[in-house]
Amino acid sequence: MSESVKVAVRCRPMNSKEQQQGCRNVVTIDSPSKCCTLECPSAGTGNGKVYQFDATFGPEATTESVYENVGSVIVEAVLDGYNGTVFAYGQTGCGKSHTMRGFIERTLDHIFEATSTASAEMRYLALLSYLEIYNERLRDLLQDGMSDLLTLKEDPNRGTYVAGGLREVTVKDAAECARLVEQGDRRRAAAATKMNAASSRSHAVLTLSLETLAINDDSKTENTVKRGRLHLVDLAGSERQARTGATGDRLKEAASINLSLSALGNVISALAAGQGRHVPYRDSKLTRLLRDSLGGNARTLMIACISPSDMDAEETLSTLRYAARARCIKNKPVINEDPKDALLRQYQLELQRLKKLLESGDQSILKELSMKELNEEEENDGQKKYVEEVERLKKECEDSNLSAQKLREELETLKIQYETGAIGNTDAKPVPRQPMDEQDLEREERRRKKREAAMQEVLKRLEKLTIGGEEQGNTELRRRREKRRKKLEALASALEASAQEGNGSVFQVYGQLRSTEDALKRMAKRVKQLEAEAADLQASWDAERRDLLRRELLTSQICDAMVPHLRPGCPFRDIVAARAAATWCDELSRWRLPDVSPHIPLPPPTLVPKDNIQYNIVPSKPDLNNNSNSKNNEDEIGNEADNEESSEHEEIKKPDIVDTYFRRSRIDKLLAHVRQAKTFEPTNRLSRSGGSEDTIPLAGNHLQLNALNLQTSASVIGDMDSYKPTQRLSTSTLAQPGWTLEENSLNKSSFLNHTIKKNPPRILEALPSYPQGTNGAFKFGNKSISERISDKLSSRFIENEVTENHPTLVGHARSPTY
Numbered sequence: 001m002s003e004s005v006k007v008a009v010r011c012r013p014m015n016s017k018e019q020q021q022g023c024r025n026v027v028t029i030d031s032p033s034k035c036c037t038l039e040c041p042s043a044g045t046g047n048g049k050v051y052q053f054d055a056t057f058g059p060e061a062t063t064e065s066v067y068e069n070v071g072s073v074i075v076e077a078v079l080d081g082y083n084g085t086v087f088a089y090g091q092t093g094c095g096k097s098h099t100m101r102g103f104i105e106r107t108l109d110h111i112f113e114a115t116s117t118a119s120a121e122m123r124y125l126a127l128l129s130y131l132e133i134y135n136e137r138l139r140d141l142l143q144d145g146m147s148d149l150l151t152l153k154e155d156p157n158r159g160t161y162v163a164g165g166l167r168e169v170t171v172k173d174a175a176e177c178a179r180l181v182e183q184g185d186r187r188r189a190a191a192a193t194k195m196n197a198a199s200s201r202s203h204a205v206l207t208l209s210l211e212t213l214a215i216n217d218d219s220k221t222e223n224t225v226k227r228g229r230l231h232l233v234d235l236a237g238s239e240r241q242a243r244t245g246a247t248g249d250r251l252k253e254a255a256s257i258n259l260s261l262s263a264l265g266n267v268i269s270a271l272a273a274g275q276g277r278h279v280p281y282r283d284s285k286l287t288r289l290l291r292d293s294l295g296g297n298a299r300t301l302m303i304a305c306i307s308p309s310d311m312d313a314e315e316t317l318s319t320l321r322y323a324a325r326a327r328c329i330k331n332k333p334v335i336n337e338d339p340k341d342a343l344l345r346q347y348q349l350e351l352q353r354l355k356k357l358l359e360s361g362d363q364s365i366l367k368e369l370s371m372k373e374l375n376e377e378e379e380n381d382g383q384k385k386y387v388e389e390v391e392r393l394k395k396e397c398e399d400s401n402l403s404a405q406k407l408r409e410e411l412e413t414l415k416i417q418y419e420t421g422a423i424g425n426t427d428a429k430p431v432p433r434q435p436m437d438e439q440d441l442e443r444e445e446r447r448r449k450k451r452e453a454a455m456q457e458v459l460k461r462l463e464k465l466t467i468g469g470e471e472q473g474n475t476e477l478r479r480r481r482e483k484r485r486k487k488l489e490a491l492a493s494a495l496e497a498s499a500q501e502g503n504g505s506v507f508q509v510y511g512q513l514r515s516t517e518d519a520l521k522r523m524a525k526r527v528k529q530l531e532a533e534a535a536d537l538q539a540s541w542d543a544e545r546r547d548l549l550r551r552e553l554l555t556s557q558i559c560d561a562m563v564p565h566l567r568p569g570c571p572f573r574d575i576v577a578a579r580a581a582a583t584w585c586d587e588l589s590r591w592r593l594p595d596v597s598p599h600i601p602l603p604p605p606t607l608v609p610k611d612n613i614q615y616n617i618v619p620s621k622p623d624l625n626n627n628s629n630s631k632n633n634e635d636e637i638g639n640e641a642d643n644e645e646s647s648e649h650e651e652i653k654k655p656d657i658v659d660t661y662f663r664r665s666r667i668d669k670l671l672a673h674v675r676q677a678k679t680f681e682p683t684n685r686l687s688r689s690g691g692s693e694d695t696i697p698l699a700g701n702h703l704q705l706n707a708l709n710l711q712t713s714a715s716v717i718g719d720m721d722s723y724k725p726t727q728r729l730s731t732s733t734l735a736q737p738g739w740t741l742e743e744n745s746l747n748k749s750s751f752l753n754h755t756i757k758k759n760p761p762r763i764l765e766a767l768p769s770y771p772q773g774t775n776g777a778f779k780f781g782n783k784s785i786s787e788r789i790s791d792k793l794s795s796r797f798i799e800n801e802v803t804e805n806h807p808t809l810v811g812h813a814r815s816p817t818y
């Protein structure tokens with residue numbers, strides 16, 4: 001029949017340190033209702049968490065009362081042949097060792113009280129072992145130097161046991177046990193930490209194995225041996241490094257302690273969850289050792305030790321949670337009858353055999369035995385003779401100084417004779433057995449006495465090893481034992497009755513509900529955490545999205561503002577169309593914009609007289625993608641320069657650009673602009689803002705300009721009157737605001753190798769800076785600018801005479817005039 005692990009909670013009193021620090025009591029123990037209430041702010045409930053256990057003990061409870069209420073039942077079960085385990089669990093410094101020391105003392109008293117007051121037929125064999133698990137290694141606390149060999153083994157019959165020579169001492173009374181326990185405690189690892197002056201640094205397991213045999217005079221009924229095994233486990237406490245201040249070895253120990261405790265926690269959780277879940281017993285030595293005690297063949301009591309202080313509330317909560325979970329673990333305790341390796345069984349078998357022989361009236365058995373013994377005696381006689389012969393030979397050898405070789409030969413012959421049966425039987429011929437005469441009866445009597453002595457010897461050995469019935473005459477002890485037994489019986493019957501009423505299942509359901517509630521709360525907490533994380537992510541995505549939208553808006557606004565200023569002829573006057581035509585370039589990680597420069601078809605080139613100036617307006621294609629190849633441009637410039645040199649000698653008739661481009665309406669427009677240009681500031685003529693760069697080869701006979709960049713340098717135009725045919729345009733003259741002059745590294749000496757870069761001005765600003773007259777009107781020579789332009793326009797085109805003699809002069813000096 002299965003039964004749950006029993007769980008009791010014991011809360012220690014506030015220690016002086018906690019009192020000094022003014023700690024608050026957050027634990028309330030209600031022993032009658034077996035409830036423990038913890039006020040824990042982190043538990044999430046304002047009124048505190050209530051846990052119910054099999055028993056609860058407050059700070060005022062003595063170890064005696066704890067033992068009597070919950071411990072003695074387990075010990076009584078061990079006396080009946082069950083396995084039992086009592087283990088103390090909890091945070092460091094909360095009273096585990098304090099409780100277990102008291103338990104060990106009382107357990108030993110209890111056991112030896114029971115054995116000593118037992119009837120004379122009851123024999124008990126008690127064996128004690130004491131070990132610790134220190135840093136995941138087993139150490140024998142009852143002897144030194146064997147620890148490296150100790151290992152844990154599992155056996156289907158024996159369960160988990162320690163192999164490798166763990167010392168098991170046969171004990172007879174409580175005092176002897178106490179002495180051994182004291183020895184073991186001295187060997188046990190303990191050290192001072194900030195939280196406990198004598199903190200256990202290992203898990204200690206005291207095991208008392210008790211074999212029981214009822215010696216029955218009735219030889220027909222088989223006596224059974226029962227073996228109960230009791231583990232009293234003082235676990236090391238879970239600890240936080242920050243609070244214990246553990247460093248070095250203490251820290252290493254703490255890590256090992258916490259690891260094994262967490263393995264124990266996992267085993268408890270897995271067993272509590274049930275449903276065939278894998279139970280990770282093998283994760284630590286502690287869980288392997290406690291395998292039978294948790295979910296196996298044992299009656300188990302867990303004493304959860306807690307501190308009342310608010311400083312320890314978190315650890316207390318964790319201890320209570322594990323304790324509540326442990327209540328759901330189901331064990332299957334059975335009485336261990338006739339274990340194969342029981343020592344008492346061997347003694348019992350020997351006794352039974354001897355008894356059988358003595359008391360049996362069956363002569364055939366006796367005869368058989370007599371013949372066997374006679375043969376044994378004869379064989380012994382032969383052996384004796386052989387040994388005597390060997391000794392004689394050795395002596396002879398020593399006396400007569402026989403050679404070693406001779407001696408060897410003699411010995412060999414003797415050996416062969418002995419093996420073939422020659423010795424001992426040489427002169428004794430096989431004599432047929434005579435019916436028993438007086439001599440035989442004497443011999444038989446001798447043998448019977450011998451057997452009796454052997455049986456007495458076995459009994460003596462048993463007496464020596466086993467215990468039981470020593471205090472039969474001690475009425476006081478017997479009365480105490482009787483009282484305890486009655487109390488326990490009453491308790492057991494009450495428990496049985498309550499179980500029958502269904503209370504047991506109610507508690508069970510309650511325990512399961514508690515653990516489910518705990519699991520749900522943990523999940524709710526996790527969900528809250530995840531929700532907070534999701535909200536954080538959402539907020540950051542929103543911020544990023546808003547920022548992107550704003551930037552997009554800015555781009556749109558800039559583009560919208562720029563659109564009216566796009567050059568005529570641009571195929572993308574609409575920003576949407578430009579966007580659609582743009583392509584993303586992975587290599588450059590940027591957009592490849594469409595060519596937005598205007599595509600104005602040029603008139604076909606025609607031959608013009610050599611001396612005619614050709615202003616061939618080449619629509620520039622600004623490289624908005626930043627993919628321009630400056631080398632190509634330079635090459636182009638170079639080529640053009642070369643071409644120009646070569647074209648100096650060519651006679652080419654080129655079309656009249658003005659005729660082509662400056663139609664009537666456009667001229668009128670320009671004139672209107674010019675008229676408005678009275679307020680025009682010469683210094684601001686050339687805008688530096690925006691636009692692409694145009695390259696103006698200075699030595700060519702044509703000028704490469706944007707369609708709208710029909711402009712010229714004011715100073716150059718202004719100086720036109722004073723221009724001398726032989727004069728070359730100096731670089732300083734060209735270095736006007738808004739224009740930049742770059743030196744071509746290929747041929748610095750040549751003016752041809754200079755390129756002028758300029759920013760495209762707006763059309764009004766692009767007008768040349770004309771000299772002003774006294775009345776503020778623009779003057780060009782002795783005419784006002786409007787007059788001059790009218791003149792020029794009336795002839796549609798004013799030829800610049802200076803170019804006739806100076807074909808190399810290009811650019812500003814050759815700028816078209818209006």
Ligand SMILES: Nc1ncnc2c1ncn2[C@@H]1O[C@H](COP(=O)(O)OP(=O)(O)OP(=O)(O)O)[C@@H](O)[C@H]1O
Nearest residue numbers: 012013092093094095096097098196199200236237
């Ligand atoms: N119920 C109690 N009544 C009085 N004193 C107690 C009680 N429980 C514990 N103490 C005292 O508290 C101190 C710490 O107890 P103990 O050493 O048993 O703690 P522990 O849980 O075994 O700690 P560790 O895990 O570090 O070994 C000891 O001085 C002990 O006497």
